[in-house]
Amino acid sequence: MLSACVSSQIEEFRHDANERSIEAIQEFEAVVVLTRRTHTAQETEKSFTECVSRKLQSGKKPFRITKQAQFVDLMFPYFEPRLAPNNPYEMPALLAKPGVLDRINDIGVRYVIWIDGSTETLDQGGTMTCAFGAAGGGCLGITWREKESSYEASIWDLKRQQVAGTISADAKGTSYMPALVIPIPMIARTAKVACNGLANQIHSFLTEGG
Amino acid sequence: MKLKNLSALPLFRLGVLTLSAAFLAGCVNTVKVSGRFPAPVGEKVPLLVGLYFAPAFKNYTPVEVLYQRPKWKVDLGTASVQMFSQVFVNLTDQVVVLENKPSADAPVDNVDLIVVPSFVDFGLLDPSATPLDFFSLSFKYKVDVFSAEGSLIADWVINAYGKAPPYALKKTESVKEALMFALRDAAASLTIEFPRQPGVIRYISERSSSIVRAQNQLEANIE
16 A cells, blocks of 8 residues: 655644743653543544554653543543533633542643544545456546545643643645556555644653743 | 336335335344443542432333434433442442332431432434434433432433444444443533532531531530
8 A cells, every 4th residue: 555645734832821931841740632522523533642642652752641541530520521621721720629639640640632623535536447257357547535634732731720832733635546457545644644743743842841 | 027127117116115114124223331430539428328210210221213224222221320320339428229219108217318310301313314423322311319208309400412433334332432421421410410409518518517516415415
């Protein structure tokens, strides 16, 4: 299987209401990557959040990652879709609830990374005809599919109780499948490119500080 | 008459369509789940709670009939009994499951409050029959809280909602996942809303006051 071309764009926005520098993550501090679960139609794919978690956990300076399911269970019911904080302004009220801050300190999570976005098919077309008989068979034609992966990571600092920054990743590409007897798929892995770009940027954001 | 000629007849086509629809409508997918509901953050509510599950609640198995689609039968009663039991074990000091419904004639000993849930509504949306890209499941509970003597002290409605993407050739898994999310949603609501009910707050406050009064009386007697 061949890969088709994917173009991507990563944007970073550092945020500190009091204009303090972002603190670099310490070895003992953990990170949790959460899917923004809503009751509306579109929802981030579980596989994408897992991909970002995996990337942050690997490499030269791997982060301590708390698994999403474990974190949501330990913080029950405050990170269920109905009750999860939607914006950083709700964070102080959440942390003030009995037992919440103690539980977060026990888990050791410093940064919560909310992932929002999805991969969508923008357009598709082409034709392909396949025929098989006693003497053999084959296909003729070409099909294509244009996809766009657009994701945003909002990094919340639980120690400072505010948003540390926002990173967005957009990847666009077209997959082709030409067929001259045998179909040859050339897949544009937009979600994988967006995941790698987002994870790398989150990693440098949290390790470099500044 | 040859099959080729037969298929051209409108009556034959209608017959095939009707048979297909009847065949599909005859299929029933049954969904059963067994979940785990975590302990909530924070302190337990200082109450000994009795849970009464009516037979209609325990055996509640709604069937969602979709036009020309297989039916969905969801074993919601068993899953809900499990959810209510686990939530109250995690939320309160002690829980007992009652065999009989509390009443003024037959008050229950050794419990503070009695919780009696019932179903109000159930709905399931199949993406093959809707414009949605996912399975969507929702239901409502009505929760009644009685005193040990059988008088109603609180009642409210809990909405539960869950959704899951359609997995290829595994539609039952999708409905199971949506059901588990909906039960977790209900568990979260129940955990938050039970201690906030005015009747429950009043009961705890009055009981605390009576304990303080009794302690003061005891100390006064000793002196």
